Amino acid sequence: MSESTPSTESRSLQPSTGARIEIRGVRHSFGDVLVLDEFDLTVEPGEFLTLLGPSGSGKTTLLRIVGGLTIPDEGSVIVGGVDMTLLPARERGMGFVFQNYALFPHMTVQDNVAFPLQIRGISSDQIDRDVERALELVNLQGLGSRLPRELSGGQQQRVSLARALVFNPTVVLMDEPLGSLDKRLRQYLQNSIRLLQKEIGFTAVYVTHDQEEAFAMSDRIVVMHGGTVRQLGVPETVYRSPTEHFVADFVGDINEIEGVLRESGHGLIIEIAEGNTLVVPPYVSRSLGEGDRVLCGIRPEMVVIQEEPMGSPRLQATVELVSFHGNSYRILSRLRDGRRFIVESSSSLAAPAEGSTVWLHWDEEQTIVLIPPDGQP
Ligand SMILES: Nc1ncnc2c1ncn2[C@@H]1O[C@H](COP(=O)(O)OP(=O)(O)OP(=O)(O)O)[C@@H](O)[C@H]1O
Numbered sequence: 001m002s003e004s005t006p007s008t009e010s011r012s013l014q015p016s017t018g019a020r021i022e023i024r025g026v027r028h029s030f031g032d033v034l035v036l037d038e039f040d041l042t043v044e045p046g047e048f049l050t051l052l053g054p055s056g057s058g059k060t061t062l063l064r065i066v067g068g069l070t071i072p073d074e075g076s077v078i079v080g081g082v083d084m085t086l087l088p089a090r091e092r093g094m095g096f097v098f099q100n101y102a103l104f105p106h107m108t109v110q111d112n113v114a115f116p117l118q119i120r121g122i123s124s125d126q127i128d129r130d131v132e133r134a135l136e137l138v139n140l141q142g143l144g145s146r147l148p149r150e151l152s153g154g155q156q157q158r159v160s161l162a163r164a165l166v167f168n169p170t171v172v173l174m175d176e177p178l179g180s181l182d183k184r185l186r187q188y189l190q191n192s193i194r195l196l197q198k199e200i201g202f203t204a205v206y207v208t209h210d211q212e213e214a215f216a217m218s219d220r221i222v223v224m225h226g227g228t229v230r231q232l233g234v235p236e237t238v239y240r241s242p243t244e245h246f247v248a249d250f251v252g253d254i255n256e257i258e259g260v261l262r263e264s265g266h267g268l269i270i271e272i273a274e275g276n277t278l279v280v281p282p283y284v285s286r287s288l289g290e291g292d293r294v295l296c297g298i299r300p301e302m303v304v305i306q307e308e309p310m311g312s313p314r315l316q317a318t319v320e321l322v323s324f325h326g327n328s329y330r331i332l333s334r335l336r337d338g339r340r341f342i343v344e345s346s347s348s349l350a351a352p353a354e355g356s357t358v359w360l361h362w363d364e365e366q367t368i369v370l371i372p373p374d375g376q377p
């Protein structure tokens with residue numbers, strides 16, 4: 001491992017091969033609260049993987065276990081083929097960017113970033129070169145002599161990032177590193193982190209409860225709930241083909257319509273309101289049959305608003321509220337059965353008038369079909 005064998009060779013921030021992380025059968029409780037249950041996950045070398053889940057779902061606990069800040073009750077953490085389950089954090093050679101893993105307040109930016117190199121016994125000439133390069137990478141050159149309190153929040157976050165990367169770690173762990181920043185700065189730093197990660201090649205495990213941030217940054221996303229993996233996949237798949245109701249609802253707005261399976265001449269179809277029928281997608285459980293209920297989810301941006309009834313499926317609705325969001329309109333409407341239905345349409349199109357009657361049309365292939373959450377075999 002690089003941290004236990006400090007070298008005086010060139011240690012500039014150069015492409016490094018990220019390490020594979022294997023989390024096997026990890027269980028962890030605090031008191032009698034089970035926080036992680038039989039957790040299995042493999043992060044591929046050089047992958048950017050995000051743990052996404054609501055507050056309390058176990059994201060930080062899992063990240064701390066990978067980083068060696070918490071020892072799990074059961075299971076193992078293998079990094080680059082080495083079982084690190086019991087190894088202390090400082091011997092794992094990982095970079096950390098944690099929201100509460102603050103900069104040393106009395107040390108300059110230069111000294112903060114140099115710290116991981118100093119504890120590794122790197123020569124001072126080399127440290128100067130590496131720190132300069134790390135600050136350049138996060139666009140903070142020239143600010144080395146400032147104290148953390150003389151920097152903005154976003155600049156401090158970038159110093160943390162430089163400190164996490166300066167020693168060429170093969171794994172970088174980030175827990176809500178952009179949590180307290182405004183949207184613009186968040187987006188800027190999301191891009192910086194992703195570009196740096198692609199350039200350097202470390203394996204990244206990133207924690208957020210913001211689904212847009214997870215989508216924007218990740219190769220793959222793990223949706224967590226109650227200490228278990230609910231879905232693991234590339235962002236597009238998690239968004240377009242959620243495997244369960246919790247995931248569908250957590251990763252974005254979704255309109256839900258009840259459907260019933262019916263036997264037609266050509267096999268099963270889904271019957272929904274107003275005489276519409278939908279094809280049964282292949283992923284819907286084969287154990288379902290005639291009369292079984294399903295939940296049909298339609299993302300707001302998949303819907304086209306029409307003034308006249310055209311195409312199928314389509315539902316009649318009354319427009320209740322139109323709000324302008326710059327690049328889109330969000331249209332709150334109400335279906336004939338009284339349910340709310342949200343539509344998001346490009347602001348390059350005319351918005352419907354509030355109070356008007358419209359027809360909502362979508363491509364039936366875009367329907368997300370789920371088994372209802374109240375459980376049906
Ligand atoms: N040191 C601790 N002692 C007792 N319980 C803890 C401790 N750390 C976490 N927990 C509990 O474990 C559960 C998971 O916490 P964790 O911090 O991993 O969640 P999280 O997904 O990171 O949430 P958030 O999005 O709010 O940061 C929560 O119920 C929390 O209260």
Ligand SMILES: [Mg+2]
Binds near residue numbers: 059060061
């Ligand atoms: Mg947390």
